[in-house]
Amino acid sequence: MTAALKITDLTRTFAIGKRLFGPPKARVHAVNPMSFEVRAGETLGIVGESGCGKSTLARMLVGLLPPTSGQIEIEGRALDRADPAAFGRLIQYVFQDPVSSLNPRKTIRQIIEAPLRNLHGLHGPALDTRIAELFEAVNLRPEFLSRYPHEFSGGQAQRIGIARALAASPRILILDEPVSALDVSVQAQVLNLLAELKARLNLTYLFISHDLAVVEAVSDRIAVLYFGSLVETGPAEKVFAAPRHPYTKLLADSAPVVGRPLGGAQSGELPDPLNPPSGCAFAGRCPRVSDICRAEVPKLRRIEGDQFAACHHPGEF
Numbered sequence: 001m002t003a004a005l006k007i008t009d010l011t012r013t014f015a016i017g018k019r020l021f022g023p024p025k026a027r028v029h030a031v032n033p034m035s036f037e038v039r040a041g042e043t044l045g046i047v048g049e050s051g052c053g054k055s056t057l058a059r060m061l062v063g064l065l066p067p068t069s070g071q072i073e074i075e076g077r078a079l080d081r082a083d084p085a086a087f088g089r090l091i092q093y094v095f096q097d098p099v100s101s102l103n104p105r106k107t108i109r110q111i112i113e114a115p116l117r118n119l120h121g122l123h124g125p126a127l128d129t130r131i132a133e134l135f136e137a138v139n140l141r142p143e144f145l146s147r148y149p150h151e152f153s154g155g156q157a158q159r160i161g162i163a164r165a166l167a168a169s170p171r172i173l174i175l176d177e178p179v180s181a182l183d184v185s186v187q188a189q190v191l192n193l194l195a196e197l198k199a200r201l202n203l204t205y206l207f208i209s210h211d212l213a214v215v216e217a218v219s220d221r222i223a224v225l226y227f228g229s230l231v232e233t234g235p236a237e238k239v240f241a242a243p244r245h246p247y248t249k250l251l252a253d254s255a256p257v258v259g260r261p262l263g264g265a266q267s268g269e270l271p272d273p274l275n276p277p278s279g280c281a282f283a284g285r286c287p288r289v290s291d292i293c294r295a296e297v298p299k300l301r302r303i304e305g306d307q308f309a310a311c312h313h314p315g316e317f
């Protein structure tokens, strides 16, 4: 079956200390050659501590940032960066901070209208019908359309953000910490809405979050990122319960409580992104480190069933 989303050797570096002539002084490797697939109808959770490359990956996937190299395919079609509307019609982004992601000078109607006009050329009664449908889909009252973003609570604003993303009729949503800015009481409502929309519209989700309990609850599979690389992927019920990569174990051990972020895992030393180690990037923090770990970057390989890890000593802890 064709994957909903497939990335192949996707890479992004950033030049630091640019000079007018000649090469930059240094390069940060934000995303190292990364390959994975997301199956149709699946939710892939993406976790990892701050700076591991989650946002850079997400921004490449929605066409906001050009990759340094590699390929992005949606439903078997390679995305062409020369055609940003092609990205827009297939893959959309829901932002972490719902209120500030909405233009404060535009009414909600203007915000929702833009993708319908620009990507689908809708106008007149067809436009009105589609706006009404979208508002109903996210359980918002039609009279809200004439209001401005600051008049809404976080939960309502996130529903508007979701309606705006759906206006493009995408196949895939990138949900970047979609509930972490919301009150706990509202988080479940928004998560339920997302689950309902996914089933109804046959969507595929990438769900990025620091909150392991939320990721575990909403995902079918989970991908763990460390220092710009995928270090483990597998079924949601396996990855934290029976981790194979020592970094996943560290995350799982440090966030046992629902709603608790990845606090404890931040205590170790991350390598210097300007001067990455020659072997495994986790070697400096790993209790099972050996000579091969310092010499050779481990490749992501199948450990058991659908569980993959990039470790020279998987599960040995």
Ligand SMILES: Nc1ncnc2c1ncn2[C@@H]1O[C@H](COP(=O)(O)OP(=O)(O)OP(=O)(O)O)[C@@H](O)[C@H]1O
Residues within 6 Å of the ligand: 014, 015, 028, 029, 030, 031, 048, 049, 050, 051, 052, 053, 054, 055, 056, 057, 273
């Ligand atoms: N525009 C940029 N210029 C230089 N370095 C960058 C740029 N954007 C990101 N980076 C670097 O790339 C790496 C990955 O950053 P990224 O923001 O993707 O991580 P993240 O996992 O999303 O973190 P967070 O959860 O804090 O948003 C970091 O080392 C970061 O400093």
